[in-house]
Amino acid sequence: MTKAVPAWVRSLIPILSVLMVLLAIWYVAVAPMNIRVALDQAERAGEVVVPEGSVVRRDISVWRLMLDNPGVISGGYDLDRPRLPTPAQVGQELWKTTGEMAMKGRAWSKRSLIYHAWITLQSTLWGFALGTSLGIIGAIAIVYSRVADMSLMPWAIISQTIPIVALAPMIIVLSSQMGIDSRGVPKAIISAYLCYFPVLVGMVKGLRAPDISQLDLLKTYDATGLQSFLKLRLPASLPYLFTSLKVGIAAALVGTIVGELPTGAISGLGARILIGDQFGTPLAIWAALFMAAILAGLLVSLLDGLQRFAARRMGLKT
Amino acid sequence: MSAVGFAIMFWLGAWALNTWLANSRWRGTRTVRIFVPALFGIALLVVWEDSVRGFDVSPVILPAPSVVAQTFVASLDILWIDFVQTVIKGAISGFAIGVTAGILCAIAIDRSGFLTQGLLPIGNFFAALPIVGVAPIMVNWFGFDWHSKAAVVVVMVFFPILVNTVAGLRAADALQRDLMRTYAAGYLQTLFKLRLPAAMPFIFNGLKIVTTLALIGAIVAEYFGSPTRGMGFRISTGVGSLSIDLVWAEIAVAALAGTAFYGLVALLEKRVTFWHPSQRQ
Numbered sequence: 001m002t003k004a005v006p007a008w009v010r011s012l013i014p015i016l017s018v019l020m021v022l023l024a025i026w027y028v029a030v031a032p033m034n035i036r037v038a039l040d041q042a043e044r045a046g047e048v049v050v051p052e053g054s055v056v057r058r059d060i061s062v063w064r065l066m067l068d069n070p071g072v073i074s075g076g077y078d079l080d081r082p083r084l085p086t087p088a089q090v091g092q093e094l095w096k097t098t099g100e101m102a103m104k105g106r107a108w109s110k111r112s113l114i115y116h117a118w119i120t121l122q123s124t125l126w127g128f129a130l131g132t133s134l135g136i137i138g139a140i141a142i143v144y145s146r147v148a149d150m151s152l153m154p155w156a157i158i159s160q161t162i163p164i165v166a167l168a169p170m171i172i173v174l175s176s177q178m179g180i181d182s183r184g185v186p187k188a189i190i191s192a193y194l195c196y197f198p199v200l201v202g203m204v205k206g207l208r209a210p211d212i213s214q215l216d217l218l219k220t221y222d223a224t225g226l227q228s229f230l231k232l233r234l235p236a237s238l239p240y241l242f243t244s245l246k247v248g249i250a251a252a253l254v255g256t257i258v259g260e261l262p263t264g265a266i267s268g269l270g271a272r273i274l275i276g277d278q279f280g281t282p283l284a285i286w287a288a289l290f291m292a293a294i295l296a297g298l299l300v301s302l303l304d305g306l307q308r309f310a311a312r313r314m315g316l317k318t
Numbered sequence: 319m320s321a322v323g324f325a326i327m328f329w330l331g332a333w334a335l336n337t338w339l340a341n342s343r344w345r346g347t348r349t350v351r352i353f354v355p356a357l358f359g360i361a362l363l364v365v366w367e368d369s370v371r372g373f374d375v376s377p378v379i380l381p382a383p384s385v386v387a388q389t390f391v392a393s394l395d396i397l398w399i400d401f402v403q404t405v406i407k408g409a410i411s412g413f414a415i416g417v418t419a420g421i422l423c424a425i426a427i428d429r430s431g432f433l434t435q436g437l438l439p440i441g442n443f444f445a446a447l448p449i450v451g452v453a454p455i456m457v458n459w460f461g462f463d464w465h466s467k468a469a470v471v472v473v474m475v476f477f478p479i480l481v482n483t484v485a486g487l488r489a490a491d492a493l494q495r496d497l498m499r500t501y502a503a504g505y506l507q508t509l510f511k512l513r514l515p516a517a518m519p520f521i522f523n524g525l526k527i528v529t530t531l532a533l534i535g536a537i538v539a540e541y542f543g544s545p546t547r548g549m550g551f552r553i554s555t556g557v558g559s560l561s562i563d564l565v566w567a568e569i570a571v572a573a574l575a576g577t578a579f580y581g582l583v584a585l586l587e588k589r590v591t592f593w594h595p596s597q598r599q
Contacts (some may be wrong), residue, residue: 011435012435014432014435014436015435015436015439015440016436017432017436018433018436018437019436019440020442022440050411051341083458083459098572102533146339146340146341146345147333147336147337147339147341147354148342150336150339150340150345150350150351150354150355151336151340151355151357151358152355152358153355154355155355155358155359157580158529158573161529161573161576161577161579161580162530162569162572162573162576162577163530163533163534163537163572163576164534164566165534165537165538165541165550166537166549166550166553166568166569166572166573167569169553169554169557169565170557170562170565170566170569172381173379173557173562174380177379181393200347242544247446250446252445252569253448254448254450257448257450257451258448258450259537261450261451261453261538268544269451270451273451273454274454276454277454277457277458277542282455282458285451285454288451289451289452292447292448292451293443293448296446296447296448300446
């Protein structure tokens with residue numbers, strides 16, 4: 001019987017069960033997280049709750065409050081501004097701001113998460129393109145020039161130990177002073193900064209992957225430097241490239257969202273999180289977070305698919 | 319404009335010297351290996367300094383490195399308070415909690431093959447997510463002080479460590495485990511004498527990734543509310559009040575802290591995993 005089930009289905013079973021358990025833990029955690037807010041709301045609605053006044057309740061543990069007010073617990077699962085929303089609430093909010101708006105033809109409205117995800121995606125892709133090109137060019141320079149290797153490589157490592165968020169507000173000030181009005185540019189620079197490093201390291205490894213005998217063989221063919229680069233080093237580096245591209249695109253998305261958070265941006269998923277924080281609408285924050293997660297998943301799986309396709313075309317085993 | 323001319327000359331001279339050194343017969347020595355990148359960094363600073371002077375850039379936009387250095391020295395007390403608040407209280411405590419939790423969780427789920435198969439892809443997925451976004455939620459849950467910053471850091475640090483430790487615990491091969499069994503070693507003995515040491519290169523790989531994440535998390539969380547100290551607070555208010563030199567001094571502190579933190583982990587790695595091929599000379 002079990003042999004008839006394909007391997008990828010069997011590998012899904014543990015993942016799905018773990019996901020179910022995580023969802024269950026989330027549901028259970030909603031009760032203690034929201035009990036105080038629920039009690040405040042119930043008290044305002046005129047219900048009798050056991051210790052009266054939210055100031056008095058602050059010193060009592062949530063478990064005690066739940067024991068004393070079992071009737072109010074369910075209220076915690078249906079709050080407008082919960083401390084921890086239920087998965088269903090997040091799902092509803094996500095659907096309301098994506099699918100439902102898209103069906104009404106308002107996918108590009110400023111209140112739709114599709115619009116904000118698109119803004120974030122644009123900056124991410126620009127940053128990814130910029131970071132990847134920088135990484136590849138840097139790797140070629142490092143592989144072919146010893147002086148670049150010795151001077152650049154230590155600084156590339158140091159650059160990643162500098163928390164870019166500290167620089168983010170400065171990059172935005174600088175680019176606006178230099179007359180760049182578009183908010184996309186500083187975001188793209190930040191995401192390129194986070195994304196170039198994995199590509200650089202992966203490509204240096206990849207371009208150095210061919211061993212001496214292979215390089216020597218090309219020399220016996222009287223191949224020029226360019227030929228041995230295009231026909232040997234570049235193809236040999238492709239598996240490394242794709243692996244680091246997957247890390248890089250995730251880093252680029254992190255960079256864009258970090259770039260949107262502290263800067264008073266008005267559109268983009270990071271800005272939705274910021275606005276949700278300022279207006280006290282936790283559901284908007286959670287929906288934007290999940291949208292970002294979906295976006296990250298899509299981008300990484302897209303590159304994964306590309307990697308498989310390229311590997312098959314090149315006759316490599318995956 | 320002569321300052322810019324000097325900057326270009328200095329840059330070319332430094333590059334020529336580096337090229338000569340990198341191809342000289344001393345290129346393998348320790349001194350040259352440190353001197354070459356150091357000269358590259360100094361050349362960058364000189365170009366920055368002289369371009370700011372030469373083009374008369376307003377200090378509100380980009381202060382010269384010398385001005386930043388003066389501000390750095392003059393406001394050491396503020397910088398120290400911010401350093402303690404953000405790095406020591408926020409980042410390091412969150413880092414310690416997150417790393418401990420990640421390693422313990424990995425050891426726990428490693429006992430069950432089912433859990434490992436289920437959690438590893440999920441952990442990998444979470445490790446790729448922009449988790450910094452939870453910062454406002456954590457500030458809402460744990461208040462403005464450093465606890466919320468540490469909480470953000472814990473969440474950011476947890477998944478990369480979990481994934482790397484689980485991978486590391488599988489690194490000891492069947493032959494080695496069989497050997498332990500012939501010694502009649504129990505689970506704990508095998509864990510402490512074989513599998514954890516064998517996992518150390520992987521764990522340190524995770525630790526190195528996570529050092530920067532810890533600082534990023536601690537600083538971003540401060541943009542969402544903090545007491546009136548901390549590096550993120552100083553940077554966001556500094557940009558608003560145009561005290562850009564202080565902001566750059568904070569950036570310098572962040573850079574130094576990040577590099578020192580990473581260096582410390584790398585040093586520890588060298589001590590702990592001295593047996594690994596990548597550490598041998």
